[in-house]
Amino acid sequence: MAETFLLIALPACVALVAACLSGWVRERSSIAGACIAALYFTGAVFLLAQIPNGGNAFFSVPWVSELGVDFSLRLTGFSAWFGVLILFLGGCVNLYACTYFKGHQRLSSLLILLGLFASAMLGVIWADNLYLIFLFWEATSLLSFLLVGFHNEKEISRANAAQAFLITMAGGAALLVGFVLLHLNLGSASLAQILVSDIADVSTAAVVFIMLGAMTKSAQWPFHFWLPNAMVGPTPVSAYLHSATMVKAGVFLLGTLAPLLSQNPIWTPVLAIAGVMTVGTAVVRGAYETDMKAILASTTLAALGFLTILAGLGTPAAMLGFVIFLTAHALYKAPLFLAAGNIEKRFGTRDLNQLRGAARLSPVTGAVVVVSALSLIGVAPLPGFLGKEYLLKAAWAYSPWLAIAVAISAVGVLALGFRLIIPMLCKAEETGKGKQIPLGMTLATLFPAIGALGMVAALSFSNHQFLGPAAAALGADEGASYQFWYGLTPALGLGMGALALSLLVSRVILRSRRSSPPDAFAPFFDQLFDNIIYALKSVAATVSGLLEEGKLVSHLIVMLIVIGMLSFFSIEVHDWPVLPLSWDKHSIAFLGLVPLLVISTVVASRTQKTITILVSLGFVGFVIALIFLWFSAPDLALTQLMAETLILFLLAGALMKVKKKESSEPAAFRLIFSIFAGALVTLLTLKSIALEWNRPISEFFLQESKTQAFGANVVNVILVDFRALDTLGEIIVLAIAAMGADAALGAARKRAPLPEVMPSSLLTSGARLLAFFLLPTILWIFWRGHNAPGGGFIGALLAAGGVGLGLLSSWRRLTPPLMRRYAHRLIISGLGIALVSALLAVFVGVDFFQGLWFHYGDLHLGTPLLFDLGVFLTVLGFCMNYLRHFHIRQIS
Amino acid sequence: MELFIAITIGILVAGGVYRLLGGTKVDAIIGLIMLSQAANLIILAAGGLKHNAAALLDGSPISEYADPLPQALVLTAIVIGFGILAFLITLLIRSSK
Numbered sequence: 001m002a003e004t005f006l007l008i009a010l011p012a013c014v015a016l017v018a019a020c021l022s023g024w025v026r027e028r029s030s031i032a033g034a035c036i037a038a039l040y041f042t043g044a045v046f047l048l049a050q051i052p053n054g055g056n057a058f059f060s061v062p063w064v065s066e067l068g069v070d071f072s073l074r075l076t077g078f079s080a081w082f083g084v085l086i087l088f089l090g091g092c093v094n095l096y097a098c099t100y101f102k103g104h105q106r107l108s109s110l111l112i113l114l115g116l117f118a119s120a121m122l123g124v125i126w127a128d129n130l131y132l133i134f135l136f137w138e139a140t141s142l143l144s145f146l147l148v149g150f151h152n153e154k155e156i157s158r159a160n161a162a163q164a165f166l167i168t169m170a171g172g173a174a175l176l177v178g179f180v181l182l183h184l185n186l187g188s189a190s191l192a193q194i195l196v197s198d199i200a201d202v203s204t205a206a207v208v209f210i211m212l213g214a215m216t217k218s219a220q221w222p223f224h225f226w227l228p229n230a231m232v233g234p235t236p237v238s239a240y241l242h243s244a245t246m247v248k249a250g251v252f253l254l255g256t257l258a259p260l261l262s263q264n265p266i267w268t269p270v271l272a273i274a275g276v277m278t279v280g281t282a283v284v285r286g287a288y289e290t291d292m293k294a295i296l297a298s299t300t301l302a303a304l305g306f307l308t309i310l311a312g313l314g315t316p317a318a319m320l321g322f323v324i325f326l327t328a329h330a331l332y333k334a335p336l337f338l339a340a341g342n343i344e345k346r347f348g349t350r351d352l353n354q355l356r357g358a359a360r361l362s363p364v365t366g367a368v369v370v371v372s373a374l375s376l377i378g379v380a381p382l383p384g385f386l387g388k389e390y391l392l393k394a395a396w397a398y399s400p401w402l403a404i405a406v407a408i409s410a411v412g413v414l415a416l417g418f419r420l421i422i423p424m425l426c427k428a429e430e431t432g433k434g435k436q437i438p439l440g441m442t443l444a445t446l447f448p449a450i451g452a453l454g455m456v457a458a459l460s461f462s463n464h465q466f467l468g469p470a471a472a473a474l475g476a477d478e479g480a481s482y483q484f485w486y487g488l489t490p491a492l493g494l495g496m497g498a499l500a501l502s503l504l505v506s507r508v509i510l511r512s513r514r515s516s517p518p519d520a521f522a523p524f525f526d527q528l529f530d531n532i533i534y535a536l537k538s539v540a541a542t543v544s545g546l547l548e549e550g551k552l553v554s555h556l557i558v559m560l561i562v563i564g565m566l567s568f569f570s571i572e573v574h575d576w577p578v579l580p581l582s583w584d585k586h587s588i589a590f591l592g593l594v595p596l597l598v599i600s601t602v603v604a605s606r607t608q609k610t611i612t613i614l615v616s617l618g619f620v621g622f623v624i625a626l627i628f629l630w631f632s633a634p635d636l637a638l639t640q641l642m643a644e645t646l647i648l649f650l651l652a653g654a655l656m657k658v659k660k661k662e663s664s665e666p667a668a669f670r671l672i673f674s675i676f677a678g679a680l681v682t683l684l685t686l687k688s689i690a691l692e693w694n695r696p697i698s699e700f701f702l703q704e705s706k707t708q709a710f711g712a713n714v715v716n717v718i719l720v721d722f723r724a725l726d727t728l729g730e731i732i733v734l735a736i737a738a739m740g741a742d743a744a745l746g747a748a749r750k751r752a753p754l755p756e757v758m759p760s761s762l763l764t765s766g767a768r769l770l771a772f773f774l775l776p777t778i779l780w781i782f783w784r785g786h787n788a789p790g791g792g793f794i795g796a797l798l799a800a801g802g803v804g805l806g807l808l809s810s811w812r813r814l815t816p817p818l819m820r821r822y823a824h825r826l827i828i829s830g831l832g833i834a835l836v837s838a839l840l841a842v843f844v845g846v847d848f849f850q851g852l853w854f855h856y857g858d859l860h861l862g863t864p865l866l867f868d869l870g871v872f873l874t875v876l877g878f879c880m881n882y883l884r885h886f887h888i889r890q891i892s
Numbered sequence: 893m894e895l896f897i898a899i900t901i902g903i904l905v906a907g908g909v910y911r912l913l914g915g916t917k918v919d920a921i922i923g924l925i926m927l928s929q930a931a932n933l934i935i936l937a938a939g940g941l942k943h944n945a946a947a948l949l950d951g952s953p954i955s956e957y958a959d960p961l962p963q964a965l966v967l968t969a970i971v972i973g974f975g976i977l978a979f980l981i982t983l984l985i986r987s988s989k
């Protein structure tokens with residue numbers, strides 16, 4: 001039984017194949033459509049056969065069990081039947097889309113979206129874990145946004161898709177809150193367990209948030225306005241979204257939770273009122289429409305309203321009505337939408353006033369429209385009749401007043417149904433010069449209508465095979481079944497009365513020629529939504545206007561002041577330790593260094609001349625390297641020297657090209673600010689030196705470096721062995737930064753940024769001589785790194801320095817395309833080697849990144865050395881990718 | 893000498909901030925170079941300063957070596973700082989087009 005759940009992946013797999021074969025799909029659209037439909041139908045039939053076995057399969061994979069999140073799926077009779085509808089109508093819609101968008105450039109993207117959407121929808125109805133439901137729920141919102149906005153070249157498509165997205169996403173957030181509350185209330189996130197819990201434990205807040213989420217998704221009043229706007233999506237998308245998916249997710253959730261939550265006192269009144277209001281607004285809106293799709297959208301809203309009322313009642317009789325109403329609606333709404341697309345293709349319009357006699361001119365589509373619309377109206381013996389009767393019956397059993405309200409609002413819906421077919425059945429007037437309806441579209445329209453007819457023709461079989469088990473699974477009485485005749489009841493009378501009245505009303509609607517709804521009523525919520533979005537945007541603009549002036553210096557000042565205040569408070573001047581201010585030989589060394597540093601710093605901070613900037617900065621870097629060397633950090637001194645050289649190299653290239661601007665900031669203000677900053681950092685440093693450090697980690701490194709990592713240079717051992725994962729992260733950052741160079745300056749250019757120069761012959765020949773010695777030096781520096789100052793980082797920076805020298809002396813071979821190629825190869829192979837060195841340990845069976853060693857006397861070879869090689873290659877590739885932008889063109 | 897290194901760092905920061913507040917893009921880059929060098933020195937100084945005690949193991953007692961951890965941190969900081977500056981410099985070139 002658990003294999004049934006593989007069906008959830010079927011549409012997604014179809015999407016994957018469509019993605020891989022996008023060219024083929026475009027050229028052979030019909031075949032592709034037929035294949036997809038066949039797959040979907042097979043899945044639907046397979047699923048249909050599972051329902052009588054009781055469904056009730058369960059499948060669970062632990063995920064984040066500590067938080068109550070598991071990948072658990074549950075199949076009940078109802079969710080299996082719903083799945084059949086999704087797959088069956090999905091097959092029709094895919095077939096239709098392939099013919100409708102035959103040869104369209106983006107057909108395969110539509111198929112991908114439709115496939116993923118169907119999978120997400122199956123996920124919503126089959127998930128057992130609340131959080132899993134939420135994830136799939138959000139996926140359907142996101143995918144329906146992309147589907148509705150499929151014609152993304154149109155402004156209106158984007159705007160309406162965004163509106164639908166914002167409302168359903170906001171509802172999704174409310175739903176998550178509701179789910180979390182429910183989880184906290186009941187201590188379980190499993191739907192199966194929640195449904196057998198005690199309502200007394202469920203807080204009203206949870207109920208409210210869940211209702212909010214479901215009502216936004218199912219477009220219930222007052223969130224109803226997005227659904228008619230979402231009509232801008234392509235016809236097959238509208239057909240799918242309105243019939244079996246998306247909007248049904250909301251009512252599905254309400255229906256599933258109704259047996260438990262309807263015991264909460266606010267559930268029934270809120271949902272019943274929202275439902276009736278939705279039906280009412282939908283009817284008023286639809287009465288003024290002449291566009292076929294817009295009228296259908298109104299009837300969808302109305303149907304969702306009725307389903308919400310049923311879920312709101314939550315009685316066994318209501319759940320019985322819920323299943324048949326949902327089924328009937330799916331099976332008449334999909335063909336009606338698809339037929340609207342057919343008619344548009346055939347006659348070039350969807351305006352009902354211009355479609356007089358359309359049903360006679362296009363008999364197959366016309367028959368489908370008539371049969372489906374009659375089902376919508378609720379004429380026996382069509383499924384819609386059952387839906388209407390069981391709806392009224394459940395409402396009557398709850399309260400006759402509710403039944404009367406439902407019947408009155410139903411009058412409008414039925415009138416809309418008549419509104420659809422009466423013009424089409426008229427005598428044909430002008431025919432229009434449209435195209436023939438393609439076979440695929442006709443078939444796709446026909447299938448659901450035939451399905452609906454077949455279902456009622458073999459009603460006892462349907463009752464036994466799927467309708468009964470589905471209703472029973474949702475909370476209707478055991479052994480539930482549907483009959484056309486159950487005697488003269490008030491519900492039957494109400495239904496007949498509504499039907500008769502609706503014929504009258506439809507005549508009124510047809511007579512009136514008003515084409516737009518009264519301004520004061522319909523767009524109220526639309527405008528409210530627009531106003532809210534507008535207000536949000538202007539608030540955001542005002543706030544960011546307050547925070548920034550669009551000037552670098554003012555940003556910096558705010559940041560510096562905040563950082564300065566924080567550090568000033570954190571150094572706690574009132575609790576100042578006694579500083580061991582000693583006068584020793586180091587002080588003498590400093591007495592020599594500090595004045596040099598001061599002079600070069602002051603020069604570097606004030607000068608505007610390129611050469612002065614470079615020399616003074618270089619000098620600062622050099623002095624700092626000396627400080628590193630003095631205080632027992634030879635690796636740092638080497639790295640600092642090499643990095644400084646390369647920075648100056650790049651900076652020289654940039655400064656030679658950039659036009660310099662004079663600073664406009666007042667010097668006195670800058671001076672005061674910087675003196676404060678300097679003094680504060682001085683204090684901070686003194687305090688941090690004075691504090692006693694506990695250094696257990698460093699001691700471990702010093703102790704174990706020789707015994708575990710076989711290296712005497714502890715700094716290097718930390719980088720490539722003890723903390724290799726950090727280093728891996730670092731070289732990945734470098735690889736990403738190298739991509740940044742490509743993004744900022746273009747991938748493959750032959751532009752030469754620097755001015756043409758004639759390199760001195762001394763430099764050219766000297767550089768060649770130097771390169772001769774450089775290569776063995778680099779290898780030596782790299783190799784000795786584990787036991788002496790050196791290693792991958794330093795070796796790579798040294799090698800990059802060599803490349804920079806080559807650029808300066810204009811080696812012909814160092815062209816930008818060549819350097820780009822090598823840079824990319826170096827980065828990829830470097831990252832690859834680093835990863836392999838980490839994963840080798842996993843293959844052997846020890847922990848990730850644990851060093852594997854091979855000993856030969858005093859020679860120790862291990863994966864950390866391999867990792868260091870990866871570091872070397874990545875850093876070199878990174879430097880090459882930047883250096884290539886500083887190519888100097890040689891004068892030939 | 894603690895006082896001296898602290899003053900050195902302070903001067904570097906002051907110079908960096910002065911340059912940073914110049915307002916042009918070139919000023920920002922040069923200021924950042926100086927500030928990152930000051931930051932590297934702070935990390936090293938905070939770990940304790942020792943002369944002639946590089947963490948190259950030769951059999952001496954462990955307490956005699958300089959702390960290798962801040963050094964490893966600073967080494968990666970220098971390389972990452974170099975990466976950021978290289979990216980900034982390409983952005984500078986890009987924006988001056």
